[in-house]
Amino acid sequence: MVTRRDLIRWLAAVPLFASIWPLLRLDDARAAQTPRRVRPGEPGWPTPSDWARLKQQVDGYLIRPESPLELCRESPDNAECLALFRELKNPYFIGDSPVLTQTCEWVGAWRAEPSAYVVAARRVEHVAAAVNFARERNLRVVVRGGGHSYLGTSNAPGSLMIWTRAMNEIRNHDAFVPSGCDGVIPPGPAVSVGAGAIWMHTYEAVTGGVGRYVQGGGCGTVGVAGLIQGGGFGTHSKQFGIASASLLEAEVVTADGAVRVVNARREPDLFWALKGGGGGTFGVVSRLTLRTHELPAVFGLVSCAVVARSDVAYERLLGRFVAFYADSLCNRHWGELATLLPGKRLRIDMSFQGLGKEEVATLWKPFWDWIGLQDDLTMMAAPSIVAGPGRLRWDGTARARFVPGLVVFDDRPGAPDANFFWASNLAEAGHVIHGFDSLWLPAAMLARERQPELVDALMGATRYWLVELHFQKGLAGAPADVIAAGLQTPVNPVVAESFALAIVASEGPPAFDGLTGHEPDVSKAQRDAKLIGLAINELGKVATAGGAYVAESSYFQKDWQAAYWGANYARLLSIKQRYDPHGVFFVRHGVGSEDWSDDGFTRMADSD
Incomplete structure (x- = not known):
């Protein structure tokens, strides 16, 4: 295979190309340097006039975020601070802040810190302006929609955040055909969803609005765009498949600032990558269109x-x-x-x-x-x-009457009835992660002769920590067409042969490292994390193929490329290099991130 440097040496020896040789040498010299993104206060950081121009380009929707936690620093026991910590159990309150995240932090791994600036995008043009600004000025970019990342990918200090929360329009279609697919893909029921929409509102718009079903996440306050790009699962995945398998079309802003509409025929590689290759990695998704299904x-x-x-x-x-x-x-x-x-x-x-x-x-x-x-x-x-x-599955008022205690409503004055969440998800609102790990459990262990091995592993794990078996995460037992559709996404193919995802985890109440009076219990977190490691080792005795679900996995995941995407990683990496050759978009343990430091600010090696 001829490498880029081989080509340069060959061109230098040919007089015909003498005129372009200086340009090639300059490009090679730049590539040989170790690029480093600019931090606030460093030479090259945008000037106030630069930020003012960006603010004009995004119609005024540029924010210098201030943390609401500041009111706790002088007096951690004042009434306003205590009220804030009560609101940290309300995921709608958290989601409406560009600073707060659904997970406050992961002890010993990451902590939430504000971005330097936030573009609170309302239109795709705002997203494109932000991407161009960050690329031209060598800034760290972070993309946030629902803000539900356990792994901390929803925040990055010193960055420019592209916040899509307000891009939350939901529109049903009776007969949708992806662009350029007339005569190839038959028209069918679908829903188009803005990147800032959450699943609870999307379910109600589809189920309550037109009596259809859309496959999404079980936790209703998770963002639609993040779950789709992460190859997410929902309560009924064994019937309707991986959520991203229902993706028909996406609008996405790539690293060059171009607004692209992609589907099975238009830029199919990028479309495939968005169906589970990781959010915030290949571009900023602004709109998704998903197939809807007959409602049970x-x-x-x-x-x-x-x-x-x-x-x-x-x-x-x-x-x-x-x-x-x-x-x-x-x-x-x-x-x-x-x-x-x-x-x-x-x-x-x-x-x-x-x-x-x-x-x-x-x-x-x-x-x-x-x-x-x-x-x-x-x-x-x-x-x-x-x-x-x-029809009433996502009608919060009806469900509250039907099963008392099942739902919790957004308690802020003027909040709509549609702002509710399942009481079972209350612990996740504003939590602090002490430890977290997961493994796909192979369906082969359900064979009668292998069941004792599985039980032994479960018994061994529970000697150290509790184990959750998420049966909807794993396609074994699903109809053949559902499994086949799942294999057409980038998700690790081991999912097709797994009956469940085992999760072993520990969490604490809202807390923030360095916030006096409201700090996490570090000693307990360290003890919990050690026991979680011992428990997951027991499960590993039967889950020999390994693998983990990217949205619910360890921050310290080993061999993450293979664990998350298996044999699909090589193709994902080639797509990343084609659409984002300079790494404008960075997500720790995301496709292509091995070339960068953990914080995404320094390229570790020349990738040529």
């Missing part, structure tokens, strides 16, 4: 909690549940969660669709009857089956 008539939830009196009894309980899941639940109807808790407890919260309540009761009766016959097992929470009309 019924959605429901099965819950119960069981405690065992001995290790032997707990092992028997887990063995029975694993067998029951393998035989009856690993299919398109079921998703969500089983949690293996300290004290030999099993908590089950399984969502379903496409089944009636009586049918579900008949399915679960043998499992519950078996528990009732065991002298060393006790039901801590009686079995419960809740089912309701699909």
Whole structure:
């Protein structure tokens, strides 16, 4: 293969190219340097007049952000500070701030700090102006929509933030055809969503508005754009697939400032990369159009909690549940969660669709009857089956009446009824991560002869920490067409052969490093992180293929390229190099980030 430097040497020896040789030498000299982005206060940082021109270009939507935490610094116990910390349990309050993030920080990994400037974009032209400004002045860029990144990618001190929160229009289509695809892709129902929209509002616009279903995330305050670009999963992934598999078209601003509309026929490589190659890596997405699906008539939830009196009894309980899941639940109807808790407890919260309540009761009766016959097992929470009309699935007011305590509303004066979230997600609002790790669990372990190995690994892990089994994250058990569509995204192909994602994690209440009176418990975080590591090692004995879901993984993930994208990484990297050869967009542990320092300010080596 002829390298770029080989070509330069060859051209230098040919008189015909003598006139362009000085330009090539200059370009090579520049490439040989170690580029470094400009920080505030350094030579080359934009002048006040430069920022004023950008402000004019973005119609005044340029902000110098101020942290609301400043009111806590002089007096951490004053009424305003205490009120602020109460609001940190409201994800809508957090999402409306360009400084706060849904995760306050990850102890020992990262902490949230304000960007130097924020473009609060309202239109795609504002995004393009911000990208051009950052590229021309060698600034660090950070892109934020929902602000839900566990890994801290929603913030970067000293950066220019492109904040898409206000670009939240949602529009349904009866018969959408991607640009340039007439006669190739038949028209069909779809929804176009601005980059700042969140899933809760999108679900209600689609389900409540036109009686359709759009595949997205389980946590309703997550941003649509971030989840799609991260190859995200939702409660009903085993029926409707990876969320990005429904992507029909995207509008994106690339590193050259161009506004591109991409789909299966128009710049298909970039389109493919946006279906799970990582948010904020290939450009700034401004709009997405997603296929919508027929709405299930019924959605429901099965819950119960069981405690065992001995290790032997707990092992028997887990063995029975694993067998029951393998035989009856690993299919398109079921998703969500089983949690293996300290004290030999099993908590089950399984969502379903496409089944009636009586049918579900008949399915679960043998499992519950078996528990009732065991002298060393006790039901801590009686079995419960809740089912309701699909049309009301994301109607917060109706759900609050139907199941008391299920939802929490945005409590700010004047907040719309559409601003609600699931009570089960309350712990994630303003939390501090102590430790977090995940692994894809292979469906091969559900074979009858392999189930004891799986149970042994689960027992081993729970000796150290609780384990969550997210059954909707993993496509094993889904219909063949759903699996095939998932394999047409950049997500690690191991997902197609995994029945669940195991998550082992610990968190604390809202806190900020260096904020007196409101600091995280570092000692506890360190202890928790050590135990989480031991637990994930036990699970690794059966999850030998490794791999992790990029949105829910360790900040310290080893071999992250293979873990997140597997064999797809090489293609993603080539697309990154084509559309962003100078690394305007940087996300730690994102495609192409191996060439940069962890903070994204210094290129580590010449990539030629």
